[in-house]
Amino acid sequence: MGVTERRAREKEELHDRILKAASALFAEDGYASVSLRKIAERIEYAPSTIYLYFKDKDEIVTSICRQNFLLLTEALDSILVRDLPPLEMLRACLRSYIQFGLDYPDHYVVTLCLPEPAPRSDRDVHDNLSVLDVGLSAFNRLAGGLLGCMQAGVIRKADVELTAQTTWMMIHGITSLLVTKSSFPFLDRNRLIEHYLDRVLLSLGAAIVPQDPDEKIL
Amino acid sequence: MGVTERRAREKEELHDRILKAASALFAEDGYASVSLRKIAERIEYAPSTIYLYFKDKDEIVTSICRQNFLLLTEALDSILVRDLPPLEMLRACLRSYIQFGLDYPDHYVVTLCLPEPAPRSDRDVHDNLSVLDVGLSAFNRLAGGLLGCMQAGVIRKADVELTAQTTWMMIHGITSLLVTKSSFPFLDRNRLIEHYLDRVLLSLGAAIVPQDPDEKIL
DNA sequence: TTGATTTTCTGAACAGTGTTCAGTAGGCTG
DNA sequence: CAGCCTACTGAACACTGTTCAGAAAATCAA
Known part of the structure; x- marks a missing residue:
């Protein structure tokens, strides 16, 4: 047949x-x-x-964004295999996340900035979650990085889930604003990002924030 | 006449x-x-x-949101007059900002989460900025609080503008995600917020993060 | 090859949206 | 009272996502 x-x-x-x-x-x-x-x-x-x-337009858009987010996980993976010192690796991952948002502003906005549509069925609830799931699967790599840093003793030991969620929120803060409010008079982007990363790592209890003047976001 | x-x-x-x-x-x-x-x-x-x-729908929506943001500045002002220790005051302001987002999710999303419309005229550029301006005028109060903390020596001395912008980004991170992604399995909201505030203050170089178990966001 | 059946696809319509503009009604002025 | 000017409207335009009866095409059976 x-x-x-x-x-x-x-x-x-x-x-x-x-x-x-x-x-x-x-x-x-x-x-x-x-x-x-x-x-x-x-x-x-x-x-x-x-x-x-x-089934509707949203399913198309969601599908595209989900696919797109795989690029982020790939980017993160390429960092993870580089076998850097824990803290530098974490910093590189965070920077990569921001870079992803800057590279794919529309995809980032659709998946992580727009409010989720009001669910009308149980399927919708599931769909909403599954989109975030991709973003989170990317972030789980970060959570792994966090755990690695904790075990290496370079950041404060704490609830990993709590730390991961709050770190994600932090990194989403700068990413979303840079992407959605590009006309705002932000200070020099690179300076802003590096200072931000300093602060994020500091908030994790990192005693010495690693310097890496080479890596720059364009 | x-x-x-x-x-x-x-x-x-x-x-x-x-x-x-x-x-x-x-x-x-x-x-x-x-x-x-x-x-x-x-x-x-x-x-x-x-x-x-x-002139168009956007002008109406913008006008409403601008007006609404005055509530935030008022809330912040009511904290500023309370004459708290610098660090506690800062923490209260940050918490108030998050609370504002939770209280008026739609207003918050429209002004700070949605991408600004592509400007077609010079007026549009100006309009986009003026909306953010209100949000920033609210945040200028926070910047004042930051400066106060620096002068009091309870946080690290640094570029105020840089610190203000990055602090805003941080606080926007948690606010926007709580508002737009309410179906995500975030940990207990209060625990999350207080931990987040701990981290934000810590990232400012605050040696001792103030405890205030009374103040809770509902 | 023909006829019946199933699958795939379409055109038209529905109910909305923001926006524009010619034209009308009503109050004010000379 | 005539003329004007402002405030307002109805209808239309160009879109949007979505639904559904029915046409077309491909497959299967006789």
């Missing part, structure tokens, strides 16, 4: 084309100008066809 | 009624369900009439 297999493959193909088209629009003109009609036009199908592959 | 005065007064009255109606809708059903047609219906005018009083 193989006909059902081919159909399944074709179905998946269109599924991906929709995602790709949406992703392109996303990257080209920003989130605001991603509409179902524009997506439909790109893939040369009627707008209503999209609903045979996604 | 007095006729022109009356007219001016009437014009201002309708201006306020629009703002009040929008503000009510804002508070009742959240930002998402504030539409010009709903506002128009409330004040019993045609939607197009609103454009004689505001």
